Amino acid sequence: MQYLPYLINLLQLITAIIALKSYKKYKFSNEKYFLPFIWVTFVFDFTSGIIADFFLINIYWMYNLYIGISILFYFYWYYLILEYKLNKKLVLLFSFIFTIVFFLNFINNRANEFLVYGFVTGAIFIVILTGFYMYQIINSENTSSIKYKLSFWIALALILFYVGMVPFMLLSRYFNVWGDSITFFIILLCLNVILYGCYNIGFLWTKKKYNHF
Amino acid sequence: MDEKEIQSFLITSSVVLVSLVVTMIFLFLIFQKRKNKLLIEQKEAERHFEKEISKAQIEIREQILRNISWELHDNIGQLLTLAKIQVQSHTGLDDVKETLNISLKELRSLAKLVHPDILKHKLLTEIIALEIERFNRLNVIKAKLKVIGEPVKLNAKKELIFFRILQEFFSNTIKHAKASKLYVELNYGAKDLTIMVEDNGQGFETNEQACSGIGLSNIKSRIKLINAKADFVSKPNEGTKLTITYKY
Numbered sequence: 001m002q003y004l005p006y007l008i009n010l011l012q013l014i015t016a017i018i019a020l021k022s023y024k025k026y027k028f029s030n031e032k033y034f035l036p037f038i039w040v041t042f043v044f045d046f047t048s049g050i051i052a053d054f055f056l057i058n059i060y061w062m063y064n065l066y067i068g069i070s071i072l073f074y075f076y077w078y079y080l081i082l083e084y085k086l087n088k089k090l091v092l093l094f095s096f097i098f099t100i101v102f103f104l105n106f107i108n109n110r111a112n113e114f115l116v117y118g119f120v121t122g123a124i125f126i127v128i129l130t131g132f133y134m135y136q137i138i139n140s141e142n143t144s145s146i147k148y149k150l151s152f153w154i155a156l157a158l159i160l161f162y163v164g165m166v167p168f169m170l171l172s173r174y175f176n177v178w179g180d181s182i183t184f185f186i187i188l189l190c191l192n193v194i195l196y197g198c199y200n201i202g203f204l205w206t207k208k209k210y211n212h213f
Numbered sequence: 214m215d216e217k218e219i220q221s222f223l224i225t226s227s228v229v230l231v232s233l234v235v236t237m238i239f240l241f242l243i244f245q246k247r248k249n250k251l252l253i254e255q256k257e258a259e260r261h262f263e264k265e266i267s268k269a270q271i272e273i274r275e276q277i278l279r280n281i282s283w284e285l286h287d288n289i290g291q292l293l294t295l296a297k298i299q300v301q302s303h304t305g306l307d308d309v310k311e312t313l314n315i316s317l318k319e320l321r322s323l324a325k326l327v328h329p330d331i332l333k334h335k336l337l338t339e340i341i342a343l344e345i346e347r348f349n350r351l352n353v354i355k356a357k358l359k360v361i362g363e364p365v366k367l368n369a370k371k372e373l374i375f376f377r378i379l380q381e382f383f384s385n386t387i388k389h390a391k392a393s394k395l396y397v398e399l400n401y402g403a404k405d406l407t408i409m410v411e412d413n414g415q416g417f418e419t420n421e422q423a424c425s426g427i428g429l430s431n432i433k434s435r436i437k438l439i440n441a442k443a444d445f446v447s448k449p450n451e452g453t454k455l456t457i458t459y460k461y
Contacts, residue, residue, distance in 0.1 A: 134240065138247045146244075156240070163236045167228040175221035183222040187229055194233075 004185055005049055011196045012042035015203075022203045029211035030080040031150045037073055038199070061106075064115045068102045071122035074158060078129040081151055087132050094125040116173045123162040123169075130159040148210040153202025161195040265438055266370050269377040276380055277327055280347075284323055288351055292316040322350065337372045338364045338399055341379060345397065353387055354412075355394050362401035365461065371439050375408065375457070378432050382410050382455055390414025390453060408457040416447040 016038045023035055044066055048059050072095060079091040102118035109115060133155050137146060146152050168191065172184055296312040326343055335343075338360050348356040367375075379397070386392050392414030400407040429445065432455070436443040441459035 134243070138243060144248075144251065159236060159240075160233055163232045164229045167232055168225060171221070171225040171228060175217075175225070181218060181222070183218065184225070187222075187226050191229070 003053075004182070004189075006046075007189060008192045009042060009046045009049065011192055012038065012045060015196045015199050016042050018200050018203045022206070025203075025206050025208045026150050026211045029150065030077060031154060031211065033073070033077065034154065034199075037070070041070065060113055061109070064106060064109070064118070067115070067119060068099075068106070068122075071098065071102075071119075071126065074126055075129070077154075078126075078133060082129070082132055083136060084132075087129075087136075090132075091129060094129065098122045098125055114169075116169050120166055120169055123166050126158055126162045127166075130155045130162075134159070145210055147205060148207040150202045150206040150211055153198050153205070157195045157198030157202070160198065161191055164191045164194070262370075262438060265435065266373060269374055269435070273373070273377050273380060276384065281323065281327055284319075284347075284351065289316055289319050289323070292319065319350070322347070333369065336364050336366060337375055340372075340376055341397060341399070344380070344383065345395075348383070348387075348395065354392060357394075357396050359396075359398045360401070361398065364399070365401055365406070367406070367459075367461075371459075374435050374439050375459075378435055378457070379408070379410060381432060386412040386414055386453070390416070392452065405458055405460045408459075409454070411452060411454045413452040416449050416451050416453050418447075418449060 016035075019035050019038050023032075026032060048063055048066075051057055052059050075091055075095045075098070079088055079095075082088055082091065098118070098121055101121045102115065105115045105118035133151075137149070137152060137155075164187075168184075168187055292312055293316055296309055296316065299309045299312060326347060338358075342358055345356040345358045348354050366372075383395065386395055390412050392412035394413045396409075396411045398407075398409040400409070432445075433443065436457060439459065441457050443458075444456040445453075446455075447453040
């Protein structure tokens with residue numbers, strides 16, 4: 001049971017390798033930042049897991065910080081790819097609100113546990129931004145070649161992951177079983193499989209000529 | 214696992230699953246709707262294209278009929294009248310023969326020009342060459358055609374549109390421009406075809422509303438229809454020049 005979370009690290013590693021191998025297909029697009037991002041995610045998640053398991057140090061504060069930064073990274077990516085000015089302004093507003101909520105949640109985190117409210121706020125914002133992005137690509141000229149666009153698969157991964165994560169986080173908090181139950185880990189693993197599965201389909205399926213816009 | 218834990222797991226997993234499924238169905242429906250809309254638009258565009266093609270076809274035929282009537286009246290008719298006068302005034306038989314020979318030659322050229330299959334089997338360059346030849350023969354205008362590169366057979370429907378655009382330009386040049394020279398250049402490049410038509414007529418202000426009256430908007434909409442690019446340059450007393458670029 002203790003080592004099961006490393007399955008998620010394995011998923012991250014596979015995704016990072018596939019992302020590296022197909023890098024030349026998307027190196028001119030805004031999705032190029034996902035390569036270092038996935039590698040950093042893997043290295044960070046893996047080392048923090050090892051530190052927690054073998055040195056028995058509570059590293060939730062570090063983990064929380066990382067979650068906050070990764071959500072801000074997604075915001076930044078949406079800021080780059082969303083075309084309407086109003087949408088870009090909303091990204092800035094969401095980033096601002098999220099940073100404040102997350103920071104307040106962070107400094108009030110006496111029990112040193114997972115930051116549910118900060119996370120849920122960020123997740124809801126990501127779902128909204130993904131909705132905007134989906135609307136944008138549906139109404140673009142390239143609807144028929146959408147499956148070859150990496151950004152579509154990343155957006156799909158994000159919306160499915162965070163739509164699942166929000167009720168998961170809130171309910172696990174409510175039932176107070178976070179972190180010590182194998183059954184809850186299974187749901188978390190499934191959501192990660194969806195997330196990294198979509199990423200990998202995107203990396204494998206994408207074609208260079210569709211990643212210039 | 215105790216009962217409470219099972220219960221909470223079931224509730225959480227079903228809520229997560231329901232949210233995922235609802236999101237997926239929602240996305241699927243939106244994409245499906247958009248796809249259908251695109252398909253309908255595509256069909257609509259195809260229909261519009263076919264309609265325009267048949268319109269151009271009718272216009273070409275009308276123009277050809279007009280040309281025949283004009284040529285019969287002004288050219289062959291005149292020649293035959295001349296022959297009749299020659300017979301009546303007892304001019305030498307050789308002169309009458311000569312006049313009748315010219316009439317027959319003109320009649321043959323006309324017959325060649327109005328054959329219904331002309332647009333189907335000939336290259337754009339050949340049809341334009343015939344048209345240019347006719348202008349020179351009838352002394353309407355001094356016309357010249359230059360073809361650069363190896364002619365490529367384009368889609369028949371597109372050639373028809375190109376021909377109609379040029380026909381309209383020629384007819385404007387002859388009817389309105391009071392031009393004495395007409396120059397046509399077809400440049401078949403490796404990737405695109407550039408057609409340049411130029412006259413030395415009186416020209417017009419390109420921003421004038423009058424443009425629409427002489428078929429400029431017609432030419433523009435047709436060029437858009439076949440995904441070509443056009444550049445129309447005209448100034449009063451400096452002639453008119455139309456350049457069409459079309460990527461194969």
